[in-house]
Amino acid sequence: MSIRNQIRKGSTEMVLLTLLQQRPMYGYEISQEMTRLGDGYFEMKEGLLYPTLHRLQKEGLLTSQWQETENDRRRKYYTITAAGRERLKEQAQEWQTFMGKLQEIINSA
Amino acid sequence: MSIRNQIRKGSTEMVLLTLLQQRPMYGYEISQEMTRLGDGYFEMKEGLLYPTLHRLQKEGLLTSQWQETENDRRRKYYTITAAGRERLKEQAQEWQTFMGKLQEIINSA
DNA sequence: CAATATACATTAGTAAATTAGGTATTAGGC
DNA sequence: GCCTAATACCTAATTTACTAATGTATATTG
Numbered sequence: 001m002s003i004r005n006q007i008r009k010g011s012t013e014m015v016l017l018t019l020l021q022q023r024p025m026y027g028y029e030i031s032q033e034m035t036r037l038g039d040g041y042f043e044m045k046e047g048l049l050y051p052t053l054h055r056l057q058k059e060g061l062l063t064s065q066w067q068e069t070e071n072d073r074r075r076k077y078y079t080i081t082a083a084g085r086e087r088l089k090e091q092a093q094e095w096q097t098f099m100g101k102l103q104e105i106i107n108s109a
Numbered sequence: 110m111s112i113r114n115q116i117r118k119g120s121t122e123m124v125l126l127t128l129l130q131q132r133p134m135y136g137y138e139i140s141q142e143m144t145r146l147g148d149g150y151f152e153m154k155e156g157l158l159y160p161t162l163h164r165l166q167k168e169g170l171l172t173s174q175w176q177e178t179e180n181d182r183r184r185k186y187y188t189i190t191a192a193g194r195e196r197l198k199e200q201a202q203e204w205q206t207f208m209g210k211l212q213e214i215i216n217s218a
Numbered sequence: 219c220a221a222t223a224t225a226c227a228t229t230a231g232t233a234a235a236t237t238a239g240g241t242a243t244t245a246g247g248c
Numbered sequence: 249g250c251c252t253a254a255t256a257c258c259t260a261a262t263t264t265a266c267t268a269a270t271g272t273a274t275a276t277t278g
Contacts, residue, residue: 009119038210
């Protein structure tokens with residue numbers, strides 16, 4: 001596995017929740033947004049994205065609503081819940097601390 | 110899995126190489142040092158530590174030497190190689206970029 | 219009308235990590 | 249002297265997260 005892929009591991013949940021905190025989005029949109037935002041650092045394959053969305057919904061951190069567009073495309077929009085926001089707060093806090101520690105270690109070298 | 114454990118994933122290789130860049134160390138020592146350094150953020154179970162050390166050695170990033178202590182304990186010291194330092198440079202660079210991107214995303218929320 | 223993009227999803231396989239053991243010696247408390 | 253904890257190495261079985269490879273269906277563009 002590439003260094004970049006290895007590094008990205010474990011960040012999926014937080015990045016997903018952060019995006020959905022800004023506004024409800026549908027899967028395909030999220031996938032595009034992830035790629036755009038992080039210059040490829042957060043690119044998420046569909047085989048990971050959809051199962052993760054389903055898991056987060058099952059955990060009560062997201063809800064979903066089907067919507068039809070004017071041109072007959074069906075989209076499943078995901079909305080973050082109160083529990084989701086709570087989880088995001090935790091995640092962001094933990095990431096902050098972790099990154100601080102890692103920075104210390106990198107600098108010490 | 111706890112948030113902390115999830116976050117830590119993928120950082121093992123870089124943290125290991127960073128420690129060994131400072132000085133040669135043996136497995137048990139590394140394990141202690143990891144726990145001490147990161148307030149638990151970098152705690153590495155033995156089932157991960159030893160296989161990883163062996164893998165890195167196989168990849169030519171580390172070498173190892175057995176040593177006997179005065180009180181008859183055998184220790185296997187690991188030393189980083191030139192290739193290991195190269196890899197570490199890459200890893201640290203990638204982590205820096207990744208953390209920058211992640212910080213942007215967190216701040217944007 | 220063919221190729222590409224949009225939009226959902228699943229399955230099979232891989233890699234990294236945890237859990238749970240195992241061996242052997244030394245140090246410290248009772 | 250004996251028991252527990254610490255030191256020091258290690259492996260095997262399982263779980264989890266991820267990638268790679270597909271599959272279905274419709275819309276858009278050249």
